[in-house]
Amino acid sequence: MENLTIALRSIKKNKNRNLLTMLGIIIGIASVICILAVGDGFTQSITKELGQGNTSNKVTLDYQANSADSADSSGFTSGDAALLSDVKGVNDVKLSNYDSTVFTNVSSQGNKMKTYIGAIGKKSDVNRTQRSSLLIDDNSYNVLISNRLKQKLFGNDSANGKTIQIGTDVFVIRGTFSTDEYSTNVYMPKKTFNHIFAGKSGKNQAKLTVESGQSKKAVGQRALKKIKASGEYKHEGKYSIEDPTKAMKSFQKVLNSVTYFVALVAGISLLIAGIGVMNVMYISVSERRGEIGIRRAFGATGKNIRNQFLTESIVLCVIGGILGIIIGYLLVLLINAFLPFKAVITIYSILISLLVSCAVGLLFGFIPANKAAKSSLVGLLKEE
Amino acid sequence: MLRVKKVSKVYNRKFKALSDIDLDVNDGEFLAIMGPSGSGKSTLINILGLLDNDYTGDYYLDNQEYKDSDDVSMSHIRGDKIGFVFQNFKLLSNYTVFENIEIPLIYSKTQTITDRQTVINEVIEQVGLQGKENNLPSELSGGQQQRVAIARAIVNNPQIIIADEPTGALDSKTGHEIMDLFRHLNETFNTTIIMVTHDKEVADFAMRTVYIRDGKLYQDQQSVVDK
Ligand SMILES: Nc1ncnc2c1ncn2[C@@H]1O[C@H](COP(=O)(O)OP(=O)(O)OP(=O)(O)O)[C@@H](O)[C@H]1O
Ligand SMILES: [Mg+2]
Numbered sequence: 001m002e003n004l005t006i007a008l009r010s011i012k013k014n015k016n017r018n019l020l021t022m023l024g025i026i027i028g029i030a031s032v033i034c035i036l037a038v039g040d041g042f043t044q045s046i047t048k049e050l051g052q053g054n055t056s057n058k059v060t061l062d063y064q065a066n067s068a069d070s071a072d073s074s075g076f077t078s079g080d081a082a083l084l085s086d087v088k089g090v091n092d093v094k095l096s097n098y099d100s101t102v103f104t105n106v107s108s109q110g111n112k113m114k115t116y117i118g119a120i121g122k123k124s125d126v127n128r129t130q131r132s133s134l135l136i137d138d139n140s141y142n143v144l145i146s147n148r149l150k151q152k153l154f155g156n157d158s159a160n161g162k163t164i165q166i167g168t169d170v171f172v173i174r175g176t177f178s179t180d181e182y183s184t185n186v187y188m189p190k191k192t193f194n195h196i197f198a199g200k201s202g203k204n205q206a207k208l209t210v211e212s213g214q215s216k217k218a219v220g221q222r223a224l225k226k227i228k229a230s231g232e233y234k235h236e237g238k239y240s241i242e243d244p245t246k247a248m249k250s251f252q253k254v255l256n257s258v259t260y261f262v263a264l265v266a267g268i269s270l271l272i273a274g275i276g277v278m279n280v281m282y283i284s285v286s287e288r289r290g291e292i293g294i295r296r297a298f299g300a301t302g303k304n305i306r307n308q309f310l311t312e313s314i315v316l317c318v319i320g321g322i323l324g325i326i327i328g329y330l331l332v333l334l335i336n337a338f339l340p341f342k343a344v345i346t347i348y349s350i351l352i353s354l355l356v357s358c359a360v361g362l363l364f365g366f367i368p369a370n371k372a373a374k375s376s377l378v379g380l381l382k383e384e
Numbered sequence: 385m386l387r388v389k390k391v392s393k394v395y396n397r398k399f400k401a402l403s404d405i406d407l408d409v410n411d412g413e414f415l416a417i418m419g420p421s422g423s424g425k426s427t428l429i430n431i432l433g434l435l436d437n438d439y440t441g442d443y444y445l446d447n448q449e450y451k452d453s454d455d456v457s458m459s460h461i462r463g464d465k466i467g468f469v470f471q472n473f474k475l476l477s478n479y480t481v482f483e484n485i486e487i488p489l490i491y492s493k494t495q496t497i498t499d500r501q502t503v504i505n506e507v508i509e510q511v512g513l514q515g516k517e518n519n520l521p522s523e524l525s526g527g528q529q530q531r532v533a534i535a536r537a538i539v540n541n542p543q544i545i546i547a548d549e550p551t552g553a554l555d556s557k558t559g560h561e562i563m564d565l566f567r568h569l570n571e572t573f574n575t576t577i578i579m580v581t582h583d584k585e586v587a588d589f590a591m592r593t594v595y596i597r598d599g600k601l602y603q604d605q606q607s608v609v610d611k
Contacts, residue, residue, distance in 0.1 A: 002490050013478065294474050297435060298536070299463020299491035302455045377435045381474070 007312035010284060011319070021280045022320030024273025025360060029324025029353045030331055031266035035259050036349035037332045038339070042255055045341035057212065059220040060242040061227060063204040067236075074233035075203040083230060084206055087223045089214035095203035102197045106186060108153045108164040115149065117166065118184040119193035139191045143171040147178045149185040169196060205242075270356070273320070274364035281313050281368035292372055293380030306373035313365025314358055321357025325350055385411040385543070385576055386432060391441035393427055393599075401427045402599045404441070411543075412574040414567070416587040418605070419596035425580040426548055428596065432578060433546040434462050446543075463491050467537030469547035473529045475521040481508070481532050482517040488540045507535040511565060527558035534565060538575070545569070547579040551586050563589040 011018050061084075063075050081093045103116050143164065150159045150173075159173045164186075171188065179185075206227075210219045220241045227239050285292070292305055300308075332343050386409040393402040401424045409415050417425050430436040431443060437451050437458065445465070450458055467488075475484045485504050489495055495503065508514060511531040521529050530550060537545055545566070551559030567589055569575050579590060587593045595602045 009478070290474065291476055294476065295487060295491070296459065297433075297462065297468045298488040299459055299540070301459040301491075304459075304491060378430050381430075381435065381470070 003308050003311040004315065006308055007315040010288075010312055011316055014284075017280060017283075018316055021273070021276040022316065022323065024269045024276050025317055025320030025357060026324040026327060028266045028270035028273055028360075029321045029357060030328035031262050031269065032353050032356060033325055033328025033345060033349060034331050034335065034343075035262045035266065036352065037328070037343040037345045038255065038335065039259060040346050040349065041339070041341050041343035042252070044344060057210045057216070059208045059210055059216050059223065061206040061208065061220075061223060062240050062242045063206075063231075063233070063237050064240065065204075065233075065237040074236040076206045076227075077203075077232045080227060080231050081206065083226060084208060084223050087208075087219065087226055089211050089219035090223060091209040091211045093209075094207040096205045096207060104167060106149065106153075106164055106166050108162065111153045113149060113152050113185070115185040117193070117197075118187045119190040120144075120187045139195065140189060141169065141171045141192060142174045142189065144175050144177055144187045145173055146185040147176050150176050167196070270360055273317075274360045277313055277317060277361060278364040278368060280316070281309060281365050282371075284312065285309060285368050285372040288372075289375065289380050290383040292375065293377060293383060296377050297381060302373035306369045309369035309372050310362065310365050313369065314361035317357040317361030317365075318354060321354055324357070325353050328353070385409060385413075385446060386578075387442075387444040387447075388432070389442040389444075391428075391431060391439055391443055393424070393431065393436075393439045400599055402431075402439070405599075405601045407594065407601060409576060409578060412570070412576055413592065414570045414577045414590045415579065416590035416593040417578065417580045417596060418582070418584075418587055418593055421582075423596045424599045425596050427599075428601075429546050429548055429578060429580055433466050433468060434458050459491070463488055463540060465543050467540065467542035467545045469530070469533050469537050469545060469550045471549035471552040473521070473526075473533045473553070475529060475532055475536075477521055480518050480520060481513060481524070484521065484532055485536045485539050487536060492540055503539060504535075507539050510538070510569075511535045525558075526554050527561060530554060530558075530562055531565070534562070534569075538569060538573075541573075542575070544576040544578065547577065549580050549582065551581065551583060556583075556585065559583070559586055560589075 061076075065074050076095045078095075081095055084090060084093045103114065105112060105114050106117070107113075143166075145153075145159060145164070153159070153164065154162065159176060162173050163170050164173060165171075166186070177187075208219065208223055210216050224239060224241055228234060231239060292300075295305060295308075296302075329345060332345055335343055386407070388405050388407040391402060391405040392400065394400050405428060417428065419425050427436075431439050432445075434445070434450055437453070439451070442449060443451065445461070450461060453461075476487070479487075482504060485507060486500060489500050489503065505517075508517060511534050513528060513531050513535065516524065516528065516532075521532065524532065530553075534545075534550075537547075547566070550566070551562055554562065563586055566577055566579070570577050577590070579586075581587050593605070595605055
């Protein structure tokens with residue numbers, strides 16, 4: 001307690017010098033906060049996603065046609081499904097469309113455009129509010145069209161409530177969406193889509209439910225081997241196992257290299273900071289040799305003196321650490337504007353930062369503090 | 385209370401600053417040590433004050449020898465039994481009068497905060513510095529600063545005060561006031577005082593004076609002059 005007041009006093013007395021010393025710690029700790037926040041945010045977003053997907057006991061096989069022409073006609077057949085369900089460890093097999101798109105003509109009032117038509121399912125990339133306006137599991141003949149298509153068919157007029165013709169069927173436009181994708185310009189409810197285009201698009205996904213107690217990986221490999229050997233369209237396309245964490249993994253790779261870089265920055269600045277702290281503590285010790293002598297003469301043990309200077313060094317670093325945490329927090333707010341997920345600062349990362357600050361203070365303060373403790377008393381008292 | 389037997393001190397393995405010092409100081413005695421500059425006075429009282437344990441010979445304080453003690457017990461004995469007063473006061477310049485006097489209490493376990501306050505106020509009154517508690521040393525005169533130093537030396541109720549030229553930086557009138565204070569402490573609390581001085585008049589306040597010359601101790605001035 002006494003040490004703390006002495007430390008704060010001494011630090012306050014040399015504010016500018018100490019602030020400069022703290023700069024390294026501030027940068028280092030701010031970097032640590034950012035790394036941890038991005039890492040934690042990423043893990044949180046992944047666990048959330050995985051939780052939603054409930055992919056725990058599912059393995060998905062993909063079929064990729066060799067040419068675009070055969071894409072609509074080839075894929076998994078019911079024969080393939082039966083084949084796959086015989087694979088050891090497979091509970092049941094569901095075939096589905098990954099893309100849920102067909103390529104066809106859309107027209108209205110004499111204007112025409114050939115485009116992909118999409119079905120609104122869970123995986124749709126049209127955002128939620130627009131989706132909800134179009135009842136997903138309805139059989140209705142409602143569609144959403146892209147702004148690009150709207151422009152082409154109706155110019156600057158509003159498209160809402162107007163009709164378009166797809167094949168022989170007429171649909172009511174319920175809204176528009178903007179998209180960066182050039183391919184899919186129309187979305188309709190999945191049931192309607194399936195009803196109209198049944199058979200027109202091949203099933204390019206087979207979802208296997210794995211029996212409990214079986215290894216997903218092993219079952220997947222067995223199924224893949226079997227379908228590669230005897231799939232009906234094995235010559236028209238390729239089969240593969242879908243990896244639900246693939247996208248995450250590639251992002252994680254990027255994240256990891258960024259993390260290593262920032263960790264390097266943090267490490268270097270903490271090292272520099274540590275050396276700075278050591279230097280400033282050496283100065284503090286030699287400036288205060290007289291004070292040390294006085295304290296020693298009036299009963300302070302070498303250990304008292306060492307603890308006093310260690311406290312000073314730790315307090316210096318922790319103040320720097322706290323400033324670093326604040327700046328790290330501001331940086332995380334900034335980073336979040338550019339990240340696809342939300343970086344979060346956890347209590348845990350704040351504790352880590354404070355711990356690191358303490359450690360730097362302890363480590364680099366130790367030698368100067370020890371020097372202060374070991375100095376000969378008579379020499380100290382000769383000091384003016 | 386203090387017993388010095390054949391104590392010698394060698395600096396840098398060659399310079400003999402003290403040779404075969406024999407000295408007994410009784411409980412409650414007020415002793416002055418005189419001698420020319422460089423004769424070894426500070427060297428001797430550093431040993432007496434347990435600031436230096438690098439010597440040969442024997443030194444007993446309360447029948448205890450501390451030559452080979454560890455730092456912790458030496459420090460505690462210093463804090464408990466000895467109070468130091470220096471020529472140039474040695475106050476902490478950015479600490480108030482009150483805080484300077486508090487320093488020895490920080491390192492002795494017993495007191496609570498309120499105890500501390502009472503004790504400090506008591507010694508401030510004894511040295512006559514009421515009302516200056518919150519002043520910095522730079523705001524006080526030399527004599528007042530030395531009073532702060534004395535208050536700091538006695539705040540722990542030491543058995544011995546060791547003073548190295550306590551009046552050296554003061555004019556003779558202020559010096560005599562400080563000596564009056566020493567004599568008062570010596571008489572009222574029976575505190576043993578060992579004081580180094582150059583000044584014959586200052587030494588006259590003591591009960592007994594010993595003389596050092598070239599590292600040797602003499603009981604009377606005549607023998608010093610004779611050499
Ligand atoms: N740390 C040291 N290393 C080497 N020699 C020293 C050291 N300290 C003191 N001396 C020498 O020991 C001798 C005695 O020194 P000391 O300080 O005891 O003298 P003093 O009697 O107190 O003198 P003064 O009246 O000037 O204070 C001196 O010659 C001095 O040069
Ligand atoms: Mg001297």
